[in-house]
Amino acid sequence: MTTDKPTSERTTGGCLCGSVRYSFGGAPLLTAICHCRNCQRQSGSAFGIVAAVAEADFDLQGETRTFHDSSDSGRTVARVFCPACGSPILSTIEPMPGIMLIKAGTLDDPRGLHPAIEVYCDRALPFLPALAGTERHAGSNI
Numbered sequence: 703m704t705t706d707k708p709t710s711e712r713t714t715g716g717c718l719c720g721s722v723r724y725s726f727g728g729a730p731l732l733t734a735i736c737h738c739r740n741c742q743r744q745s746g747s748a749f750g751i752v753a754a755v756a757e758a759d760f761d762l763q764g765e766t767r768t769f770h771d772s773s774d775s776g777r778t779v780a781r782v783f784c785p786a787c788g789s790p791i792l793s794t795i796e797p798m799p800g801i802m803l804i805k806a807g808t809l810d811d812p813r814g815l816h817p818a819i820e821v822y823c824d825r826a827l828p829f830l831p832a833l834a835g836t837e838r839h840a841g842s843n844i
């Protein structure tokens with residue numbers, strides 16, 4: 703038995719109000735959790751969770767706006783969001799050209815995500831237990 707999707711089937715997601723929709727082929731290249739303060743602020747939650755996908759196979763529909771943020775290390779982070787409902791959709795960062803970091807809570811079915819790494823663990827909220835099976839970095843490893 704396999705859980706692999708047919709290659710023709712695309713993974714889909716979108717914002718809370720439905721004006722922004724996206725899809726990509728295959729599985730994410732990597733799923734990561736970011737505990738940095740900016741991800742906490744933008745998500746309004748304890749951490750950001752992103753699924754990395756190739757821009758070449760990523761399709762975005764609907765109007766978005768972009769907030770240009772700078773990371774703790776001074777690199778530019780473009781945070782793309784829905785202007786109608788405010789949902790964060792994805793980020794791109796300077797050191798990873800061609801990679802879209804999708805805010806994975808916006809996937810239509812995020813249950814299959816398997817976070818592989820956690821970054822900025824030095825800012826992780828103290829009530830969070832460590833996740834099993836992740837590679838943990840105090841800061842960012844990229």
Ligand SMILES: [Zn+2]
Pocket residue numbers: 717718719720721722784785786787788789
């Ligand atoms: Zn929206």
Ligand SMILES: [Zn+2]
Pocket residue numbers: 736737738739740741742750822
């Ligand atoms: Zn972050």
